[in-house]
Every structure is written in C-alpha cells, then in structure tokens.
Amino acid sequence: MFRTDVLVIGAGPSGTVAAAIVKKAGLSVRIVEKESFPRFVIGESLIPRVMDHFEEAGFLPALHRCNWQKKFGARFKKGDVWCEFDFSEQFTKGWTWTWQVPRAEFDMVLAEEVQKQGVPIDFRAEVVGITLGKPYSVTAVRHSSGREERIQARFIIDASGYGRVIPRLFGMERPTPLPPRKAIFVHCYDHLRPRGREGWMISFVVHRTDVWIWVIPFNNGITSLGVVGDPTYINRFGHDPEMALRTIVDHDPNYCDRFRNVEYLWKPRVLEAYSATTSDMWGPGFAIVGNSVEFLDPVFSSGVMFATETASLAAKMAIRQLQGENVDWKNDYAAYIRRGVDVFRTYVCSWYDGALQDVFFAPEQNPEIKRQLTSILAGYVWDENNPFVKKHETLVYILSRYLRSRYTLPVATVP
Ligand SMILES: Cc1cc2nc3c(=O)[nH]c(=O)nc-3n(C[C@H](O)[C@H](O)[C@H](O)COP(=O)(O)OP(=O)(O)OC[C@H]3O[C@@H](n4cnc5c(N)ncnc54)[C@H](O)[C@@H]3O)c2cc1C
Known part of the structure; x- marks a missing residue:
C-alpha cells in the first residue's frame, strides 16, 4: 500500500497551495484529483490577500509569466452612481493588486507548478472512502481505469471544493444561515x-x-x-x-x-444554493480547507482567498503536528478562520439587505472609512485594528441609518 505523510484531496487553489507548503517542509505529499486538467471551476476575480499565499507556495513567478489582466481595485454601480475601491489605498498594509484569471488556465498553472516542486498529482483519481486511523488513515481512490487503490496517510487535507468529500463522508455538512441564491x-x-x-x-x-x-x-x-x-x-x-x-x-x-x-x-x-458550511473544520488526522469547509457568496470575490487562507494555515499546522508538536486546531485554525468568515458574512448580508450599498453609493464618502472598507474587499479581514473588522456587525448598519436619514440614496435599476 502506498504511504505518504500528507494526502491532499483536490488540485484546485486550496489543494495546490497546501501541498506546496507541506512539500517545502520536507514531508512527503501526494494529491489525488477527480478530474483531468484543464477543467473549469467558477471564481475568476481574485483579491489581493491571495498573493500572500501564492508567494508562500512559490507560485508567483509562474503566475507573473501568464500576463493575465491585473486587477487594481473593484468597482460597483447602483443607478447612476459608481463606487470604486483602489487597492493601493488601504488601511491594512498588504498587496495592492492581483489578477482577474481565466480559471481553467489558472488552476492548470498552479497544478503544473506544484508538480514541478515535486508533488505528484494523480488526475482522474476520485476519493470514494476514508477510514480514519492512527498513525495512518486509509483513503480509497478509484482511478479512471477502474483500478481501486488504497493510500495510507498520516494526515489528510480535504481540498475537494464543491465535492466536499470529508463533510459528506462523515456527516459534517450543515445548513448555512444564508438564504439560497x-x-x-x-x-x-x-x-x-x-x-x-x-x-x-x-x-x-x-x-x-x-x-x-x-x-x-x-x-x-x-x-x-x-x-x-x-x-x-x-x-x-x-x-x-x-x-x-x-x-x-x-x-x-x-x-x-x-x-x-x-x-x-x-x-x-x-x-x-451554493453556500455551504460544516460542523467542524478539522478532526483527528485531517483538516478541511477551501470551499469544502465553507463558502459564502461570490459578491466580494472572497472564495479563492478563503480557499488559500485555510490551505496555508492548515498545511502549516499539519506540518507542526506531524513533527510532534501539540497544535490547537480548535483555536488556532477553526476559531481563527471563523472570525474572517464572520466578517465577510456581515458584508455579504448587508450587501443583499441594502445597508452596505447605502455606504458604497452615498454622496458623502469619508476617505478613512473608504480605506478601511478597501482592506476588507482586499481580503485583510483579520486585522482587528480595522474598525470594520472589529465592529463588523454594527458599524455598517449604524452608517447606513445615518446616511438614510441625511440623503436620498441611489436606487437600483429594477425596483
Ligand atoms: C457563482 C460563483 C461565482 C464565484 N466567483 C468567484 C470569484 O469571482 N472569485 C473567487 O475568489 N471565488 C469565486 N467563487 C468561489 C470559488 O468557486 C471557490 O471558492 C474556489 O474555487 C474554491 O477553491 P477550492 O480549491 O477550495 O476548490 P475547487 O477549485 O473547486 O477545487 C476542488 C477540486 O477537488 C476535486 N475533487 C472534488 N471531489 C473530489 C474527489 N472525490 N476526489 C478527488 N478530487 C475531488 C475537484 O475536481 C476540484 O478540482 C464563486 C463561486 C460561485 C458559486
């Protein structure tokens, strides 16, 4: 039976980033991927925080060579009013640009790069079962030829996106509080x-x-x-x-x-009805990352960023665990990620109920507030110095009430 330190399920952005980080630490890692690449997954607008993760994974030189359209900000329109955010004017120090990417090509580049770094990927190899165990869990993989293989791994990273392999196999899927869209x-x-x-x-x-x-x-x-x-x-x-x-x-x-x-x-x-969540983000010998663990909504292009944020953090914690350290998955992984998800969830909800749109499209634009909101849109949602992170549940609604009382705000094309 094949044995590896870490088995990664899925070769999307979360799987490739996680595998690259594990490989750099000198551990053995293998990816199994259900599809053959290139394959299309939606998610073409990136946000700057992903650049930190691609840099950490060693993917940036290859991504630069692709010369995709650079993205320096995001803009929104309601009625006749444009609201534009420039990533170079941020409250939190970080990347000021990223790309808008044709996803099939983009994921292909990530997969090629991780293979160049020495991580083998089995394409058209679908995970069909997992038996958790210590020190090894056993993953059943069905190859496109029909051959069934069992892989022993000390740690499994589930980066299977909409496949949601571990949440489905272990009954960890949970309804999301967001209405279906x-x-x-x-x-x-x-x-x-x-x-x-x-x-x-x-x-x-x-x-x-x-x-x-x-x-x-x-x-x-x-x-x-x-x-x-x-x-x-x-x-x-x-x-x-x-x-x-x-x-x-x-x-x-x-x-x-x-x-x-x-x-x-x-x-x-x-x-x-693509929003999804899980009862837990980790368990004995595994972590769930990317869309497999949580997906909110496409409106602020946060999907790939959460995929690579979870991947990077889970990979580093798995490495420490495999090196014999005691790691606190509950606080340092799940609670940390949930804090960022909660911030974005507030802005997703307040977008659809109109409060955030009041703030975006108001005639009065406070430059400091704009810089703080820009950092949210850039994905820097863990910076507690940003009041729109720290007080995310209340600030936008307070502002919206104030603006509604003072101005006639733009209305949408269709009432
Ligand atoms: C309408 C819509 C628009 C979106 N727009 C954006 C956007 O503009 N920007 C953005 O950042 N995000 C966007 N997203 C979110 C984005 O699609 C995801 O967040 C992102 O692709 C997650 O990456 P991932 O690596 O977790 O999963 P994926 O990229 O989905 O990769 C998972 C991989 O796992 C493989 N897999 C699945 N099951 C198995 C199995 N059993 N065995 C082996 N392999 C398996 C799959 O084949 C796949 O290749 C959007 C989502 C929706 C619904």
Missing part, C-alpha cells in the same frame, strides 16, 4: 469592449438590490458575464439559462448595449 454565468466574445481602462475594469452592477451582474474582462478579449441573486427573481425569466441571462442583461441599462447579441462561448451554467 442562484447564479447564471458564461464567457462571451466581448467585441464591443471599450478601449482603455473602461474595457478591462472589473465591475459589479446592482440590478435589483438583491440581484447583481458581474463583468470580468480577461486580456484575451473574452469576458466573464454573470448574474447572481434572489432565485425567485431570476426564475421569472424562464428555465433556459441563456434566455434568462440575456433577458436580464438586456434589461440593464449599464451593459445592454455592450452585451446584446454577443456570442456566448458555451451554454450558460447555473449554480444554485
């Missing part, structure tokens, strides 16, 4: 893309307070276009995803001209 998205030929900055800037447009449209231009002329939000509204446009997406975008004055009749590269895809 729906997304329809596609890649299209953006032949009417404006020249210059307007053409490559990433944009999120409020269509209705609880429905928004994303526009993520890549530097190959292709743009990712998506609509996200309340399923009852999106379902009004029928069950054909292409018809629904085209109708919603056609009714939106911001992008109707640019995207009317554009050629879609594939049939638009639909994801529904």
